[in-house]
Amino acid sequence: VHTPEVILVTGGAGFIGSNFLLHMVPRHPSVQFINLDSLTYAGNLLNLRDIEGAPNYRFVRGDVADAPLVERLFREYGITTVVHLAAESHVDRSIMTPLSFVLTNTVGTVTLLEAARKAWGDQADPKRFRFYHISTDEVFGSLGPEGYFTEETPYNPRSPYAASKAASDHFVRAYWHTYGLPIVISNCSNNYGPYQFPEKLIPLVILNALEQRPIPIYGKGENVRDWLYVRDHCTAIERILFFGQTGQTYLVSAGCERKNLELVEQLLDLLDEELGRPPGQSRQLITFVKDRPGHDFRYALDASRLRQELGWSPAYTLEEGLRETVRWYLTHRDWLEAVADASYRAYYEKQYALR
Numbered sequence: 001v002h003t004p005e006v007i008l009v010t011g012g013a014g015f016i017g018s019n020f021l022l023h024m025v026p027r028h029p030s031v032q033f034i035n036l037d038s039l040t041y042a043g044n045l046l047n048l049r050d051i052e053g054a055p056n057y058r059f060v061r062g063d064v065a066d067a068p069l070v071e072r073l074f075r076e077y078g079i080t081t082v083v084h085l086a087a088e089s090h091v092d093r094s095i096m097t098p099l100s101f102v103l104t105n106t107v108g109t110v111t112l113l114e115a116a117r118k119a120w121g122d123q124a125d126p127k128r129f130r131f132y133h134i135s136t137d138e139v140f141g142s143l144g145p146e147g148y149f150t151e152e153t154p155y156n157p158r159s160p161y162a163a164s165k166a167a168s169d170h171f172v173r174a175y176w177h178t179y180g181l182p183i184v185i186s187n188c189s190n191n192y193g194p195y196q197f198p199e200k201l202i203p204l205v206i207l208n209a210l211e212q213r214p215i216p217i218y219g220k221g222e223n224v225r226d227w228l229y230v231r232d233h234c235t236a237i238e239r240i241l242f243f244g245q246t247g248q249t250y251l252v253s254a255g256c257e258r259k260n261l262e263l264v265e266q267l268l269d270l271l272d273e274e275l276g277r278p279p280g281q282s283r284q285l286i287t288f289v290k291d292r293p294g295h296d297f298r299y300a301l302d303a304s305r306l307r308q309e310l311g312w313s314p315a316y317t318l319e320e321g322l323r324e325t326v327r328w329y330l331t332h333r334d335w336l337e338a339v340a341d342a343s344y345r346a347y348y349e350k351q352y353a354l355r
């Protein structure tokens with residue numbers, strides 16, 4: 001059992017990071033939270049308005065790959081715990097610009113590990129220090145129609161994003177084996193929910209449907225993803241952070257697999273219902289486009305270890321999570337307009353012109 005006192009959350013202004021901070025900061029008033037985020041296009045302080053003035057929360061703008069800065073944070077704040085979420089996270093962008101993924105995801109992770117080792121030394125006490133690395137199911141590669149990834153599945157990353165995350169996972173484990181740095185890793189499936197940037201499938205579909213623009217489906221829409229509501233992910237992170245076994249890996253999934261086309265149809269039907277549009281209207285916007293290069297066919301995770309050892313289970317069904325997500329985007333149109341700015345539109349044009 002690890003008892004955090006001062007948690008360095010990296011990437012706390014992003015999608016999962018902001019949901020995590022909004023969940024944790026009010027629930028753990030005696031724990032200090034330092035949010036280190038460089039505020040790339042994916043990070044937004046608007047996400048954190050509800051905790052902005054909280055006495056146990058502080059924001060620091062900076063890069064996880066900036067060694068002097070990270071070392072100073074360890075010294076100044078007496079960091080006991082790292083929850084490392086900062087990353088370049090979008091597969092399509094990694095296909096356009098792979099190097100930034102190596103710099104943030106791989107070099108950034110090693111920079112944090114080094115700072116932790118400098119601050120806590122070799123063989124640090126796991127009760128006092130913990131480095132929690134958040135990773136992805138994409139490190140395992142692509143499944144056929146049957147079977148599941150487990151914690152023992154060999155790594156087989158296939159996109160530049162997945163390769164950069166796989167490398168970071170290997171470094172985190174290397175620090176455990178080599179220096180006894182107390183680490184824990186979780187690999188989760190596709191998250192969705194409030195504050196997700198509209199480059200990702202679910203918010204992209206919602207935004208395009210609201211604007212009555214074509215909804216691009218890669219290939220035939222038969223690829224399968226395993227969907228996890230971000231609030232369920234946050235309760236899993238909380239559980240693993242406090243009770244996960246040092247050196248261990250946990251897979252996080254709610255067991256909600258869907259073909260992309262089925263998911264998009266269900267989402268559009270929910271949206272039509274909430275907007276009072278005639279049933280089936282938004283489905284007409286679906287447009288099949290050129291496939292993503294190296295598009296992984298299927299992800300599905302076996303989360304038995306997390307469920308059995310740590311007693312976690314998801315609170316939301318896919319239908320409930322999707323409905324909450326649709327309602328959140330409909331009631332936060334100002335947020336959507338703020339993030340879907342000129343630079344987003346330029347990205348979108350470039351990305352989808354090719355398709």
Ligand code: NAD
Nearest residue numbers: 011013014015016038039040042043063064086087089191
């Ligand atoms: P996101 O892209 O929404 O947010 C990333 C955050 O990191 C942003 O706030 C950004 O400003 C910040 N950041 C980027 N580069 C940085 C740097 N060099 N220094 C400091 N901050 C930097 O990502 P997300 O979807 O919230 O993902 C969070 C983590 O979870 C990532 O590590 C990602 O690999 C992992 N993950 C995400 C999913 C998913 O479905 N979203 C699934 C599995 C794993």
Ligand code: TDX
Nearest residue numbers: 089090091136138189190199200201216217218223260
């Ligand atoms: O316009 C689109 N059309 C489409 O058909 C987009 C953006 C996506 N897709 C497909 C590709 C995938 O099969 O939908 C699926 C989901 O795509 P993304 O939202 O880009 O997610 P994915 O590539 O599966 O990766 C996500 O899950 C694992 C996150 O972005 C990663 O950060 C995470 O590690």
